[in-house]
Amino acid sequence: xxxxxxxxxxxxLYLDGRAAKIRPDLQARIVRRLDALNAASxxxxxxxxxxxxxxxxxxxxxxxxxxxxxxxxxxxxxxxGDALRVDLEQYH
Numbered sequence: 001x002x003x004x005x006x007x008x009x010x011x012x013l014y015l016d017g018r019a020a021k022i023r024p025d026l027q028a029r030i031v032r033r034l035d036a037l038n039a040a041s042x043x044x045x046x047x048x049x050x051x052x053x054x055x056x057x058x059x060x061x062x063x064x065x066x067x068x069x070x071x072x073x074x075x076x077x078x079x080x081g082d083a084l085r086v087d088l089e090q091y092h
Contacts, residue, residue, distance in 0.1 A: 002038045006087040026068055033066050033074050037083050065091060
């Protein structure tokens, strides 16, 4: 379950459907990934075709990435079955 967001625009899109701070061409893909992240109880549930799910190197605690489009990724930390500090960032 998603417990917290770092990116205010991402939280607005997912929780309220307001998308002023998120590019329109990314919104549907982001919502699908956030739905999957919110439903996941285990990290392996996110290892599906098209998500390019992987841990990011050099972060303590470990952050994970789900590909959205181009350089855009949803990144997050995972603690006891919950996603924390969910963010949208250009990560390449």
